Amino acid sequence: xxxxxxxxxxxxxxxxxxxGIFTGRDAVHRVLAEGxxxxxxxxxxxxxxxxxxxxxxxxxxxxxxxxxxxRYRHVPMADGGKVVGIVSRFDFNGIELxxxxxxxxxxxxx
Numbered sequence: 001x002x003x004x005x006x007x008x009x010x011x012x013x014x015x016x017x018x019x020g021i022f023t024g025r026d027a028v029h030r031v032l033a034e035g036x037x038x039x040x041x042x043x044x045x046x047x048x049x050x051x052x053x054x055x056x057x058x059x060x061x062x063x064x065x066x067x068x069x070x071r072y073r074h075v076p077m078a079d080g081g082k083v084v085g086i087v088s089r090f091d092f093n094g095i096e097l098x099x100x101x102x103x104x105x106x107x108x109x110x
Contacts, residue, residue: 001027008074008086011047016082020047023074053078054087061099063087 001009001024008023022043030046031038053076054063067075067089077085 007088009043010076010083010086011043012083016084018051018053018076018078018081018083020044020049021051021074021076022047025073051076055079056084060092064089064092 001007008021010018011020011022012018020043026046026048027038030036031041036046052066052070052072054066056077056079063075067073073089075087076083077087
């Protein structure tokens, strides 16, 4: 992850079926904080399972809402249970984030 400068890795079966996601947060909370060896720890034991996904047809704001509601930085895109990509909160800028902030502000005032 460090060498490729990514904050998350999707764990899949050979047929691209999603098994889980391993993030920088997982590394800190489930590996380092527990004193586990990063070199010897298997992803299956420390990854996040039962991951929320977004289908490819959703809009940017819908993906951002899911990330905001779940407090995620990364969300896999899956079509028919198979991974087709991943989106990061940092993939979005300007208009999408402004709209999410506007919607969040409206809900907080209601």
